[in-house]
Amino acid sequence: MLAPEDLRAIGERVSGYPVPALSVYLNVNPASAENRRKAYVIRLKDALRENEVPGDLMERVLSYVESERPRMRTLVLFAAPEGRFETYWLQAELPEEVRWGEPYVAPLELALDEYEPTGIALFDAKRFRFFVTALGQVGEELKDANVFDTAGWREITISPSTARPRGGTARDLFEQRLEEWTRRFYREVAGELRQTVERFGIRRLILAGPEKRTAELRSVLPREIEALVAASAHLPADASEGEVLRRVSELQERLERRHERELLGRAAEEGIAGLDATLSALQEGRIYLLLAPWPLEGEAYWCDSCRLAFAGRPANGSCRYCGGPVRERPLADALLELAGARDARIEFMRAGNARTLREEFGGLAGLTRF
Secondary structure, eight states: OOOHHHHHHHHHHHTTSOSSEEEEEEEOOTTSGGGGGGHHHHHHHHHHHHTTOOHHHHHHHHHHHHHSOOOSSEEEEEEOTTSOEEEEEESSOOOOEEEEESOOOHHHHHHHHHTOOEEEEEEOSSEEEEEEEETTEEEEEEEEEEGGGSTGGGGOSSOTTSOOOOSHHHHHHHHHHHHHHHHHHHHHHHHHHHHHHHHHTOOEEEEESOHHHHHHHHHHSOHHHHTTEEEEEOOOTTOOHHHHHHHHHHHHHHHHHHHHHHHHHHHHHHSEESHHHHHHHHHTTOEEEEEEESSOOOEEEEETTTTEEESSOOTTSBOTTTOOBOEEEEHHHHHHHHHHHTTOEEEEEOHHHHHHHHHHSTTOEEEEOO
């Protein structure tokens, strides 16, 4: 299972491939009707021919894809004529693309943005479980923590596994003690959550428990952890990993689209918009969060000496700073390099938010440091 840090390392390494290199993002989801009888092999073959990939490399790539049984939804492949060849399987769904030229790592950034680590707390009064989803996969990190299994509970003379005490006073004392231990248990869980959130770089939390218990857990969470809570959901405490992923995936997508709309609102009030203005601000180091639509199409003019981009071709066809030659370069590649060099993060907008960014913000926007 690839972790986000693994994907970042892959992107950094592949970016150093010699040019030209082959980048493939292939939809191999066996559950998709368009992939019956390995139809993705035909699509790949057509794309390799269209990109005029050298014959020996094309044969090697096709041989690999034809012989492999799909393991997940997306196959990612990078290769170069001098022998480099590496493949990865992602459960995340990415747009299908094949490129021959500069290494194409923008879809990896899209995956990191769209499928960022999310924590799901699944609990009731007796049990607590914690799942982490990232890159379309899910894993249970805190398993079957049980309030009734703590050493302290064994000191209670009335076991919850036996018949409840009869009589108003006894019953009230039992319920009071039960609630006391439940709250103590949630405080212990809160400490575990802090460590887990830090370990996995979790950016968003979903609480899946009864309304009363959800409020109790939130009340004992550290402030910085409580601030990550984005939504609540209803799931049975004994749900399987697959069920958790299925039920939460749709909620995660809604949360991501809502987050994008919030960022667009902030950009409208306090940010910068338009291709020329945003590109200039990015190169000046003034942008800390770049908002870009997906798919990110178009070209920029690039100076290899200055490592700078221009939205339009300079008047004399030369870099306005050093006077050297400029070349056309995919806008996505130029923005990724500029953002990486200036410690800016990219947030990709999808669906209706991407359309809004193109139509109302001139195709690009950013939140500025100053």
